[in-house]
Amino acid sequence: MLSSLQDQAADTSTSKRKRLPREFFTRRDVLLVARELLGQVLVVPARDGARIAGMIVETEAYRGPADRASHAYGGRRTRRTETMYRVGGTAYVYFVYGMYYQFNVVTNVEDIPHAVLIRALEPVEGITVMRKRRQAHADHNLASGPGKLCIALGIDRGLDGADLLGDRVWIEAGRSVRPASIGVGPRVGIDYAGEWVAKPWRFWIRDNVHVSR
DNA sequence: TGTCCGATTGGT
């Protein structure tokens, strides 16, 4: 089973992949979108026309305004959170801890601030560039965290608000992941969120070495 | 304007 997973993952680097359509992102269930983003491929074009890409192996759903862990909790609408109120299929990129960027995918229709944090990628294309940016770390440590993947792909605040159906960053169809291969558990780094801390809204591909932690 | 703190990471 493990080998078939790897074969399929390898397949995504050679076959033609289709870009995910608007309708994938505008669905109302952010938990469903978070699960189905596993196995899809996040792509950022490099300067010379090359591509930097990684298969999504870990995600977290944020369901504002009810979700206390969300930046949009209570309907909070500020310059930073405004992006989350845009239509599904928009990139929400923010800066934290004074040094890291975090890449999110906005879901649902306009004015409903739901989003999926992309927490880890398995490198697929542009691995040499990723190694350079991440200072020659082992491959399983190139993009195995939300801050790390932004460094590896060169993502910064300039991509906040970018349309995922545009040409600055997008997501292509990779492989579907069987429910049995999906790990489910509580989100991390949100100890301030009270009862919402325990919600099992973190998803990952089981046995994949590129998952964080 | 001042203070508090974070959807993390890497080193001790």
Add this chain to the structure above:
DNA sequence: CCAATCGGACAG
């Protein structure tokens, strides 16, 4: 376990 490092949110 802890420091790094600075923008965002909010109180005053």
